[in-house]
Amino acid sequence: MRTFAFDLFNRKMMNSITRREFIHHNYVELYERIKLISYMLTFTYPCFFIVDFFLFNKLSSPTFKFNLSAIHITGLVVSLLFLFIYHMYKNAPKGVIVTSYILTYLLIGAVSSINSQLFTGNIYAYIIIILGVAVFLPVQPKHLLMLFLVIHIFFIIGLYFFEPDHFAFLSKMINSTGTAVISFMIALSFYSFRKNDFMNKLKLRQNEENFRRLFNLNPNPLILTKLDNNEILLMNKHALEYYHLHTNNLAHLDGKFLFQNQEEKHDILKRLIEQQSIKNYCMEQQITPTIKKWVMLSLELVDYLDEPCILIGVTDITDLKKNEEELFRHASIDMLTGVLNRRSGMEILNQQLSAGPESQEFIVAYIDINDLKKTNDRFGHSIGDDLIKTCCDTINCHITDVDILFRLGGDEFIIVFFHKQMNDVRELIKTIKLGFEEINITQQKPYSISASYGFYHYKPGTVMTPEEILEMADQEMYKEKAEHKRKNTSLPSAMQKSII
Secondary structure, eight states: HHHHHHHHHHHHHHHHHHHHHHHHHHHHHHHHHHHHHHHHHHHHHHHHHHHIIIITOOOOOHHHHHHHHHHHHHHHHHHHOOOOHHOOOOOOOOHHHHHHHHHHHHHHHHHHHHHHTTOOOOHHHHHHHHHHHHOOOOOOOOHHHHHHHHHHHHHHHHHHHHHHHHHHHHHHHHHHHHHHHHHHHHHHHHHHHHHHHHHHHHHHHHHHHHHHHHHHHSSSSSEEEEEEOBBEEEEEEHHHHHTTTTOGGGGGOOOGGGEEEHHHHHHHHHHHHHHHHEEEEEEEEEEEEEEEEEEEEEHHHHEETTTEEEEEEEEOOOOHHHHHHHHHHHHBTTTTTBBBBBHHHHHHHHHHHGGGGGGOOEEEEEEEETTTTHHHHHHHHHHHHHHHHHHHEEEEEEETTEEEEEEEEEEEEEEEESSSOOOHHHHHHHHHHHHHHHHHHTTTSOOOOOEEEEEEEEOOTTOOOOOHHHHHHHHHHHHHHHHHHHHHHHOOOHHHHHHH
């Protein structure tokens, strides 16, 4: 209960402060309007001078003429006095001056119309001024009501004494009273509209300040850009630090650095307009000429200061990406040889076979290292591993960039040759064999390197699985493997040892 009462008290205090702010703001604006009105009346006084002292020179009613001249001169003096105060006293009490000015001109209008009863009998001056005050100088309704009431009573009394015709008096009283009521309603409408407009702008400004405060308090880099161009409206300090920007003047910053790839930017903007938001969009950004980072962007389409804008939240995922790449490397790379492992190689074959009309022609070479078991038995498994790695490195040196090498398992490797015919592949295999022979001749290793090969030429349109393709190549390899074993068994045992 006490909390509710405290909140209610706070709201009343805020409303009271806001109301005082509007009253002051309204007086300041009306003060500026009176300056323009005063200038206008000052510059138009020569016209009144000509009327008073030339056109009405031979007027038969000297009292009317004198009063009219005095009224016009009073208006000029009031206008000049106001302009003097405006330019000489910057801290003058604007509320008092505005109210006094309105009262003076309402009084001038009333006196002018009362004076008109001596000659023309109309009340146009009073009606024009009271309507003008309602439209151009709408002060607080209670103050304006008091001013209208006082001046209108004075006007009715003066009209009573200067209008001898009873029915004309009643008619003018009714018309002027109706005009005063309508004028007050017009002033009330203008005042209410101005007050609501002020309140809305104040709330908008407060919302903008709250947005900026929350924007800068966010622990992650945040950026606000216009939708239709690269202009950056806001960047919090975390974003400035992250992108190595050292400036408080955002007008000199260009948001192009966020999306270096224009095609990618176009796709992002298209998605954003359709979906209003994009979550967890990962991309690599060039932070500085020497630094690249992976970021995860969250983009929201928002309205800021009546303009469509993009709110971009930035999360640095560089370390996560490195860990992901490391995990992928461990999952897809054979740790002993550094080439693709069986799983990755089989996925590549599956992709080629499932590409349909877009599948490519390729040749599979099935490679089996000869005499690995004998090397392990004689020199140990570490030397056997070195044999596998040396064989793999030699193969890698002789195949092209478009070819794929992966370890099937143990001492078995697969090469997938693209954009080559069988003659080209056999030539490449010859160079690999020569590489092995070069190592054997120079006796760089305690073992002798050789391998058996089998091939299968796949052509698009053939319905086969990766396992069936490897089986076909494996059968061809075993023919060469059997020939190698036959040659070895036909050699004397001493020569076999020297070969190993």
